[in-house]
Amino acid sequence: MNVEQLPPFEDATTMLDRPHELAERFAAAGACLFRHLLPAEALAPLRSAMLVLLAEAGIVSPSKAGEPTPAAATSRPEPAPLSARPPAADPRLLVAQPASSDAAPLSASQTREVDPLLYRALFALSPLHELLHHPRLVGVARALLPGEDLFVHPRPAVRVVPPAGASGAAVPTPPHQDHLGMQGSENALVAWLPLVDCPLELGPIAVAEGSQLLGRRPYRPLPRARVLPCDAGDLDSAWRSSGLEAGDVVVFHALSVHRALSNRTGCVRLSVDLRCQPAAEPVCELTVRDDPAQPWDEVYAGLPAGSPATAWRAMPLRIVPFDSSVLASEQRSGDEFDRRCGDVTG
Ligand SMILES: O=C(O)CCC(=O)C(=O)O
Numbered sequence: 001m002n003v004e005q006l007p008p009f010e011d012a013t014t015m016l017d018r019p020h021e022l023a024e025r026f027a028a029a030g031a032c033l034f035r036h037l038l039p040a041e042a043l044a045p046l047r048s049a050m051l052v053l054l055a056e057a058g059i060v061s062p063s064k065a066g067e068p069t070p071a072a073a074t075s076r077p078e079p080a081p082l083s084a085r086p087p088a089a090d091p092r093l094l095v096a097q098p099a100s101s102d103a104a105p106l107s108a109s110q111t112r113e114v115d116p117l118l119y120r121a122l123f124a125l126s127p128l129h130e131l132l133h134h135p136r137l138v139g140v141a142r143a144l145l146p147g148e149d150l151f152v153h154p155r156p157a158v159r160v161v162p163p164a165g166a167s168g169a170a171v172p173t174p175p176h177q178d179h180l181g182m183q184g185s186e187n188a189l190v191a192w193l194p195l196v197d198c199p200l201e202l203g204p205i206a207v208a209e210g211s212q213l214l215g216r217r218p219y220r221p222l223p224r225a226r227v228l229p230c231d232a233g234d235l236d237s238a239w240r241s242s243g244l245e246a247g248d249v250v251v252f253h254a255l256s257v258h259r260a261l262s263n264r265t266g267c268v269r270l271s272v273d274l275r276c277q278p279a280a281e282p283v284c285e286l287t288v289r290d291d292p293a294q295p296w297d298e299v300y301a302g303l304p305a306g307s308p309a310t311a312w313r314a315m316p317l318r319i320v321p322f323d324s325s326v327l328a329s330e331q332r333s334g335d336e337f338d339r340r341c342g343d344v345t346g
Pocket residue numbers: 157159161172173178205227258259260271273
């Protein structure tokens with residue numbers, strides 16, 4: 001399979017006016033693309049704030065941090081080029097000094113593991129938590145989960161993905177199912193959205209259509225991996241991906257097998273994945289627990305009182321413990337199995 005030449009997602013935007021058709025389409029495919037769902041001004045505050053932090057860390061060019069203000073942000077954002085200055089700040093981000101290139105080598109696309117301090121700062125950005133509740137995102141979730149009260153997971157993920165060729169860069173996110181690590185409701189939805197235009201060469205998300213119908217898959221545990229790579233050997237013809245623009249959103253089922261394509265540019269990819277589910281269904285404790293390393297009060301300190309981002313703290317949720325027996329029962333190993341999980345070793 002050449003993952004860089006996949007059939008595109010079907011654009012389901014117009015189906016938002018035809019909820020039955022949309023529901024049928026989503027039930028079959030387990031993934032839908034919504035083009036131009038979010039206006040530029042919905043993304044600009046988060047993108048700008050991220051670029052400031054990334055420039056401070058020496059990851060992107062400081063000039064990129066001077067983004068237009070949200071009100072003035074009318075043009076489409078570009079990917080952020082890697083910094084031309086010597087990478088500074090936290091040495092954990094770096095595996096080698098660039099000899100003569102202007103690319104700052106990064107050690108991984110998995111910011112949370114590689115640089116907890118930077119991830120902590122990114123995660124505490126108020127615009128991130130405000131974005132989760134954007135009416136257009138909530139509208140899509142309501143269309144896909146009709147009749148349900150919604151619980152938007154308060155723990156989105158922020159991705160800062162360097163070029164795959166950068167020295168020490170991690171391989172693209174391998175095929176996996178979010179449900180295995182996320183647990184809780186089996187009807188959770190995931191939304192993946194780039195904060196910059198994300199053509200195929202910048203490594204957008206790819207989803208194996210229909211894979212959610214086949215249930216949980218055996219996976220391969222990898223030390224320190226952020227996701228649990230699963231057996232995708234039967235899914236070669238099911239993969240879909242599309243070049244995306246900032247404002248486009250791919251929504252998929254928590255059991256849909258998905259992966260990222262390789263970032264073949266000289267730029268970092270900035271994206272967010274966020275999740276929601278029917279409020280009445282179980283919520284895994286990991287989704288809501290107060291992390292002592294980053295308490296909710298700290299995360300929400302910059303938000304105005306009454307922000308929709310904090311409303312979940314008063315919701316009567318059915319919180320369930322993480323069930324490690326599920327992981328134990330789906331775990332496999334062996335060379336042949338590893339091969340079917342995809343190339344996750346680079
Ligand atoms: O943005 C990516 O690289 C993929 C993220 C993803 O699929 C995940 O973390 O579950």
